[in-house]
Amino acid sequence: MKNNTFAIYNGEEYSAGIKTDGRIILRSHDTKDELNGFEEKSMANQTIYVKYVSSNEIEQLYHKRIKAHYKGYEFEVVDQKDKMISIITMVGDYKVWENIGMKCIDKGVYQKWVSKDDVIIVVEKEKIS
Numbered sequence: 249m250k251n252n253t254f255a256i257y258n259g260e261e262y263s264a265g266i267k268t269d270g271r272i273i274l275r276s277h278d279t280k281d282e283l284n285g286f287e288e289k290s291m292a293n294q295t296i297y298v299k300y301v302s303s304n305e306i307e308q309l310y311h312k313r314i315k316a317h318y319k320g321y322e323f324e325v326v327d328q329k330d331k332m333i334s335i336i337t338m339v340g341d342y343k344v345w346e347n348i349g350m351k352c353i354d355k356g357v358y359q360k361w362v363s364k365d366d367v368i369i370v371v372e373k374e375k376i377s
Contacts, residue, residue, distance in 0.1 A: 253376070256307040257299075258284065264309065266376075272306055274299045309376040316367040319348050325369070332361050333369075 255264035255272055262274040276286055276297040286297035303309070314325040316335050321344075323335035336359045337345065342352070350358040 252311050252313055253309070254312050255309045257301060257305065259307070264306075266309075267300070270303060271300045272303055272309065274301060310373045311376060313372045313374075315370045315372065316362070317370065318362055318367045321348075322370075326359075328364075329361075331364050333364055333367065334359060334361050335367070 253264050253266070255262050255274060257272075257274055262276055264275065265273045267273060274286070276299075277295075278297065281297045281299070282288065284299070286299040289296055289298050316323050316325050316333060318335055321337075321340070323337050325333050326336050327334040335350075336357065337350070338357050342356075342358065345358040346352075348360070350360040353359045
């Protein structure tokens with residue numbers, strides 16, 4: 249969830265990045281993507297599959313932010329594990345955040361793990377031209 253740039257390529261959504269030469273790098277964790285020309289790479293002790301394509305091969309390129317509405321407030325979703333998500337905020341009244349069980353993890357940064365069943369998830373996409 250940390251990378252928020254995505255591309256639609258051949259009808260599939262991939263984590264993406266834009267290289268300085270304008271090419272788009274697509275990233276996948278699915279071994280099946282090797283059949284679609286992705287190359288296996290090892291990064292940070294995990295295997296990913298990457299493919300470089302030109303921008304005209306991409307159907308859509310966008311930034312995606314995942315937000316969660318929890319107890320009447322909107323938070324950014326920064327991680328997920330199974331049926332739990334990590335919500336975070338850096339704005340608002342710290343007393344409110346502490347009252348709903350959030351912990352201060354850095355100066356002015358409050359975080360909490362909550363069940364996906366306890367939130368309303370909203371996905372915002374902003375097209376990159």
